[in-house]
Amino acid sequence: MLVGGCHRDVQRHYVPTFRDTVRHRHLPGDCRPVPVRETIAPLDCHRDARRHFVPGIGVVLHRHVGQDCTIRRINRSTEPKPRLP
Numbered sequence: 001m002l003v004g005g006c007h008r009d010v011q012r013h014y015v016p017t018f019r020d021t022v023r024h025r026h027l028p029g030d031c032r033p034v035p036v037r038e039t040i041a042p043l044d045c046h047r048d049a050r051r052h053f054v055p056g057i058g059v060v061l062h063r064h065v066g067q068d069c070t071i072r073r074i075n076r077s078t079e080p081k082p083r084l085p
């Protein structure tokens with residue numbers, strides 16, 4: 001059932017409970033996954049496509065996904081256009 005076992009240290013892998021890949025650890029006992037925030041929080045966590053500087057990558061068009069605001073680069077030729085509100 002558990003993917004990646006029941007580790008006490010912070011790891012990042014797919015957690016079926018969250019249906020997402022998140023940084024987390026597991027509680028001792030019942031191995032319940034607990035999300036762990038990034039120690040260095042992203043400057044922002046926009047869900048729409050924006051272009052700005054990303055540490056370690058540079059200035060890229062991207063959006064942030066998931067509970068931990070993972071950066072997902074956007075390939076303009078393949079990414080469907082975001083729907084306007």
Ligand SMILES: [Zn+2]
Binds near residue numbers: 003011
């Ligand atoms: Zn885990």
Ligand SMILES: [Zn+2]
Binds near residue numbers: 045046050064
């Ligand atoms: Zn961003």
